[in-house]
Amino acid sequence: MADGARQAVILAGGQGTRLRPLTLARAKPVVPLLNHPFLAYQLALLRAHGVSDVVLACSYRVDDVREALGDGARLGVRLRYVVEDEPLGTGGGVRHAADLASGTLFVLNGDILTDADLTAMRHLHEAHGSRTTIFLQPVDDPRQFGLVETGADGRLLRFREKPTAEEKITTNTINGGIYLIEAPLLARIPRDRPSSIEREFFPALIAEGIPAYGWCPRTYWRDLGNPVAYRAGHVDLLEGRANMPLSPPGERHDGSWIGVGASVADGAHVVAPSVVGAGAVLARDCRVGPATVVGDGARVGAGARVEGAVLWERVEVGAGAVLDRCVVGADVKIGAHARVGPEVVLESGAVVPEGATLAR
């Protein structure tokens, strides 16, 4: 295998507006996913494909990212941070980070969950003599995404941002948010003004005839950019739909993962597949799962029911409360016998009164 593409830049500076209110209190790239910071999955994937030198292009809430990932040593990678004073968009973010990079680079959007075979992507890039290769994915509803058209040989022909209902569309492949780029090309991106890699950089390469190809494997892929997708990503991983090189923290018991120091009282049930965080406390006769994540240090009261839900750290669920397919931010307190319904998202620190019912 050639030596190319041993470095990566991860775009991790967006405000994550679609994932609000969760991203008001935490940067999107490090929101928890099965009790690991999200980017730990991307870093594990990169590492599994021989990439251990990673630059994080940050802006919004960079301290969250540093606190969660540090220098990367725990994850077996070397992490460096470049921080924009003002957000420079996806183009400017990569340009800023490119000063620390050379050769062929992986560039990733920091909200893509995939188990894609990056080694195969690198091989395709090299075999075609490509200068930029884009990971494409087929989707059922392409109109809400940026479409990418390719020729029969995979060469990129056109980028089209969110076509209107009247416009005829000729492809269902979209930009999957992972790229291989020859670093010298990044000098084309203006250094100090906001720009978009999708709307400006790639279309300009195509217009100038620079070899650029699409790679469209059959693989697991999900953009975790909004709360529904974020929760669905948890369910996918719990139900084994992706082959990730990172397991949830904790020890495996009856198809679930139980974190260090967690306590499960007599009569409490953890229904697989679920994850119970380190130091979490499950009181008697509660039922957690299936497809549920209880964050580190969270507490679930006696007789409570939590199903298909994602609870961040230190959430307190009162006795007899019922949580169904919702997402609950850190330190939320849910009163006894309250009910929280499907796809409700509770901001970190929220308080739900005893007996309240929340539905979307």
Ligand code: GTP
């Ligand atoms: P929304 O506001 O919900 O669209 O989310 P977002 O801010 O993350 O934007 P989007 O999903 O389009 O961004 C794609 C990737 O680029 C994400 O990983 C973002 O973190 C990242 N990103 C977006 N804008 C910037 C920026 O100005 N600077 C840097 N460094 N990264 C960015």
